[in-house]
Amino acid sequence: MWRRAALYIYALVAVIYLTLPFAWVAAVSFMPEREVTQQRWWPEEPTVGNYSLYFDVEGRSADVGAAIARQFPRAIFNSLIIGTAVMLLNLTCGSLAAYALARLPFRGNLLLLLFYLGSRSVPGVAIMIPMYLLMRSYGLLDTHLSVILSHTTFTLPFTIWILKGYFQTVPLDLERAARVDGCTPLGALVRVFLPVTTPGLVAVGIFAFIASWGEFLFALLFTTTIASRPVTVLASDFAQELQVPFTVIAAGGVLVILLPLVLSFIFQRLIIQGIGGSVTG
Amino acid sequence: MARVRLTNLTKHFGDVVAVDDVTLDIADREFLTLLGPSGCGKTTLLNMIAGLESPTSGEVWFDDRNVTAVPPERRDIAMVFQTYALYPHMSVFDNVAFGLKMRGVPAEERKRLVLAAAKTMEIGHLLDRKPRALSGGQRQRVALARAIVRDPGVFLLDEPLSNLDAQLRVVMRTELKRLHGDLEMTFVYVTHDQAESLILSDRIVVMKDGKIQQIGTPESIYDSPANTFVAGFVGSPPINLLKGVLEQSGSSGWRVVGEGFACEVATSMVERMEQPEGREVSLGVRAEDIGIDEAPSSAGPATETGGRTGNKDQSVGRAEVVVREPMGSDLYLTVDVGGTNVKVRTRPDNPADRGDVLDLFFDPGKIHLFDGQTGESLIPDL
Numbered sequence: 001m002w003r004r005a006a007l008y009i010y011a012l013v014a015v016i017y018l019t020l021p022f023a024w025v026a027a028v029s030f031m032p033e034r035e036v037t038q039q040r041w042w043p044e045e046p047t048v049g050n051y052s053l054y055f056d057v058e059g060r061s062a063d064v065g066a067a068i069a070r071q072f073p074r075a076i077f078n079s080l081i082i083g084t085a086v087m088l089l090n091l092t093c094g095s096l097a098a099y100a101l102a103r104l105p106f107r108g109n110l111l112l113l114l115f116y117l118g119s120r121s122v123p124g125v126a127i128m129i130p131m132y133l134l135m136r137s138y139g140l141l142d143t144h145l146s147v148i149l150s151h152t153t154f155t156l157p158f159t160i161w162i163l164k165g166y167f168q169t170v171p172l173d174l175e176r177a178a179r180v181d182g183c184t185p186l187g188a189l190v191r192v193f194l195p196v197t198t199p200g201l202v203a204v205g206i207f208a209f210i211a212s213w214g215e216f217l218f219a220l221l222f223t224t225t226i227a228s229r230p231v232t233v234l235a236s237d238f239a240q241e242l243q244v245p246f247t248v249i250a251a252g253g254v255l256v257i258l259l260p261l262v263l264s265f266i267f268q269r270l271i272i273q274g275i276g277g278s279v280t281g
Numbered sequence: 282m283a284r285v286r287l288t289n290l291t292k293h294f295g296d297v298v299a300v301d302d303v304t305l306d307i308a309d310r311e312f313l314t315l316l317g318p319s320g321c322g323k324t325t326l327l328n329m330i331a332g333l334e335s336p337t338s339g340e341v342w343f344d345d346r347n348v349t350a351v352p353p354e355r356r357d358i359a360m361v362f363q364t365y366a367l368y369p370h371m372s373v374f375d376n377v378a379f380g381l382k383m384r385g386v387p388a389e390e391r392k393r394l395v396l397a398a399a400k401t402m403e404i405g406h407l408l409d410r411k412p413r414a415l416s417g418g419q420r421q422r423v424a425l426a427r428a429i430v431r432d433p434g435v436f437l438l439d440e441p442l443s444n445l446d447a448q449l450r451v452v453m454r455t456e457l458k459r460l461h462g463d464l465e466m467t468f469v470y471v472t473h474d475q476a477e478s479l480i481l482s483d484r485i486v487v488m489k490d491g492k493i494q495q496i497g498t499p500e501s502i503y504d505s506p507a508n509t510f511v512a513g514f515v516g517s518p519p520i521n522l523l524k525g526v527l528e529q530s531g532s533s534g535w536r537v538v539g540e541g542f543a544c545e546v547a548t549s550m551v552e553r554m555e556q557p558e559g560r561e562v563s564l565g566v567r568a569e570d571i572g573i574d575e576a577p578s579s580a581g582p583a584t585e586t587g588g589r590t591g592n593k594d595q596s597v598g599r600a601e602v603v604v605r606e607p608m609g610s611d612l613y614l615t616v617d618v619g620g621t622n623v624k625v626r627t628r629p630d631n632p633a634d635r636g637d638v639l640d641l642f643f644d645p646g647k648i649h650l651f652d653g654q655t656g657e658s659l660i661p662d663l
Contacts, residue, residue: 171364171366173362173363173364173366174366174368176328176331176333176353176360176362176366177360177362177366177367177368177427178368178379179332179333179352179353179354180331180333180353180354180358180359180360180380180437181354181379181380181383181427181431182354182380182383182384183354183383184352184354187354187383192368195370196368196369196370198370
């Protein structure tokens with residue numbers, strides 16, 4: 001009984017700890033400028049004015065932050081392009097690598113996997129300079145591709161790791177049954193293996209997308225103009241204005257969080273199945 | 282319809298020899314069982330017939346076609362797996378129809394065939410369900426329907442009943458036998474359950490360590506096992522094996538004498554042996570071929586070992602009851618013969634109990650002699 005109560009209290013504390021910053025950002029986004037300086041937790045006179053700046057830029061071009069808010073749709077578009085490409089790269093490269101690691105008994109496969117994972121433990125800052133030089137020499141600076149490639153380097157090891165574990169839960173007999181039923185090896189992969197592993201693929205795909213969507217450092221380094229800037233980098237531009245419009249930033253933050261949040265809710269069940277679950281025949 | 286021939290089939294996994302030089306001719310429409318303990322290579326052998334494993338050496342022939350290098354999708358086979366391996370993302374209907382679809386059977390025809398197979402396996406009411414909504418027995422039926430729907434030449438079954446509970450296993454066993462009677466297919470069936478193999482098969486192949494130990498009808502495997510392994514593996518309870526030495530008895534007879542027993546053997550068993558005198562043998566006798574006193578004497582130490590008493594002419598020895606196991610229709614007694622436990626089957630109303638000392642009688646026509654060292658049968662092939 002007490003143990004159960006303790007567990008609930010612990011869970012509650014964890015939830016508050018994790019969601020409080022987001023809740024406060026959401027609260028601030030509905031406050032008038034004046035209330036932020038008073039350090040309120042809750043808007044006394046709620047307003048949607050901060051949001052309208054993003055949707056009615058022409059009408060309020062004189063407002064603080066309007067110049068940046070105008071670029072917002074384009075930045076979100078950039079983020080979508082980058083996130084989607086990172087997701088697709090993760091799914092194609094990741095599933096092939098994970099399938100090989102899970103199914104083919106080749107020499108040194110554990111070593112290879114550890115190498116993938118090891119590359120993940122190198123902090124991003126450590127490889128930023130060499131990566132910058134690489135991107136520059138290939139003429140990729142300020143392109144979507146530079147950000148896509150850099151994001152893929154740090155999401156792919158995790159994708160391979162998770163997918164390998166997930167693929168190993170698929171009974172070998174399923175593919176064998178497909179072969180006996182008339183599938184070629186590739187046919188068995190496409191018609192039986194991939195459909196069966198959809199939860200795992202969806203989970204890692206969403207994770208890769210969200211990781212890319214929220215990444216800041218590489219994106220800041222490789223992009224210079226709105227042609228390729230994702231929304232995380234654009235949001236930081238607000239801070240360069242003479243006056244920092246916290247409420248407008250907060251509204252922008254909420255708009256940015258919205259998409260990953262919606263994705264997580266839609267695919268909630270598949271994500272949990274994909275990370276913690278297994279496939280049973 | 283297909284005859285399956287395996288010639289010198291061998292499979293190595295690294296240093297492990299899973300299947301060792303197997304040559305086997307499976308007749309068209311035969312029900313052949315590969316029987317053996319786990320790790321004996323029977324599943325690997327089946328996988329090579331299916332084309333799911335490629336042999337290290339040797340060939341697989343279906344009728345006049347060498348299929349050794351043909352991938353499974355282009356062999357005319359169907360397979361039922363131990364885990365059923367139903368596609369979890371498809372309905373029962375789609376599971377059964379999948380193989381037909383892959384072979385380009387038109388939708389109308391597909392539907393007709395699936396419904397027919399579903400009727401045979403009595404799963405017509407389950408066609409809309411997903412596999413996870415089915416019980417073990419239902420999944421088994423779906424797996425069988427998926428296999429028979431394509432009307433394959435060779436039907437491969439890899440321990441299909443081992444995941445079912447005991448009652449259902451008996452039902453499905455009968456179902457399989459009926460299926461084989463109805464369908465004109467060659468069945469190759471893998472199991473470690475000797476009872477299943479005896480009940481179902483036309484012929485049994487007993488395997489151990491990748492090698493064939495014996496091929497024969499259930500009767501011949503049971504009645505004339507080729508070695509102590511086959512004798513011990515087929516039959517329940519396992520055959521009793523007693524170590525002893527052959528010696529001349531009287532003027533022309535022979536007997537096996539060991540710790541706690543002495544048993545007359547027919548001269549015909551011995552006469553073709555070289556140097557039978559003093560040869561070490563294992564004497565095999567099944568529980569049902571041992572007779573005992575109907576009215577046992579009261580408890581007391583066994584006074585004679587390996588002796589005959591004047592009036593109990595056929596007794597091979599006296600032994601003390603160690604365990605009494607009533608099984609309803611039968612009673613099994615475990616008796617101690619010179620330190621070896623021997624199981625005896627008797628009528629359930631026999632009052633013998635722990636501590637009683639009994640005279641044992643072996644049915645002379647039903648005893649088996651094996652070489653003491655190699656375990657090979659010493660009884661000449663008939």
